[in-house]
Amino acid sequence: MPEPILQLSGVHTHIGEYHILQGVDLTVPRGGLSVLLGRNGAGKTTTLRTIMGLWKARAGTVRFDGRDIAALPTPDIAQLGIAYVPESMAVFSDLTVRENLYLAARNGPLDEQRVEWIFGFFPALKKFWHYPAGNLSGGQKQMVAIARAIVEPRKLLLIDEPTKGLAPAIIQSLIAAFRELKQTDTTILLVEQNFSFVRHLGDTVSVMDDGRVVHAGGMRELVEDQDLQQRLLGLALSSHQ
Incomplete structure (x- = not known):
């Protein structure tokens, strides 16, 4: 088996007085x-933020591409080729869509061919290319946030x-984008509550x-085992199709 791109071993993360991650073992x-599921408050977002170094692990290792990155500052982690799209989207509201993507292009000017590829998934971004991102709808801001993460290969x-x-x-545009990204050298770790989305x-x-x-385990195993769904998640995926 090839070495996983990401592996968390025994990771503990505290936020103030709260012990959120209590020995997380995760292999991507x-x-x-790869999908990370769980009830609200289970620690999913904290796991992503710990990987990015936004919250520091108090114990354990976070290995990316064979290197322990747990002690690295967030900018250094990003430079290794990891991009993070938070739930809040965190677009720069006063900047245009183009300027948001330009800031994410670490290696110089925007690759126009790649931008056109992104427009294929999110045509609204082409329409609002010179609009302030803060004027967009929630869905359009989500497009900006994801486009910013993939404006260069990660x-x-x-x-x-x-x-x-x-x-x-x-959502259908996102499915198309993620399916195509899966065919590239990009690995995706996705936290999601829309089971119809992640099952496919x-x-x-x-x-x-x-x-x-x-x-x-494998997604197919969970999708096909309603007893396992009920035990782990308290619901059946079939009710979310």
Whole structure:
């Protein structure tokens, strides 16, 4: 088996007095799309933020591409080829769509061919290219946030709840974008609550509860086992199709 692109071992993260991650073990295979599921408050977002160095692990290792990055500052982690799309989207409201993407292009001017590729998934971005991002709808801001993360090739994308509050048509655009990204050298780790969305995209899945990973395996196994869904998540995916 090839070495995983990302591996967390025994990771503990505290936020103030709260012990959020309590020994997380998580493996993300190289290539494809891995999904992180769990109830609200299970520790999913904290896991992504710990990987990015926004919150520091108090114990354990975070290995990316064979290197422990747990102690690195966030800018250095980003320079290694990891991009993070937070649930809040965090676009620069006063800057245009173009300027938001330009800031994310670390290696110089925007690659116009890649920008056209992004427009294929999110045509609204072409229409609003010179509009302030703060004037866009929530769904359009989500497009900007994801486009910013993929404006240059990345080794790993960390994406937190991309479909939250989005219209079905925009979700279909996201599905198309992620399916094409899966065919590249980009690995995706996705936190999501829309089970209909992830069941069609995920290759592997890990389930968190109370700050730990309590299940890891193939997405097909979880989709086909309603008893397992009920035990891990308290619901059946079939009710979210």
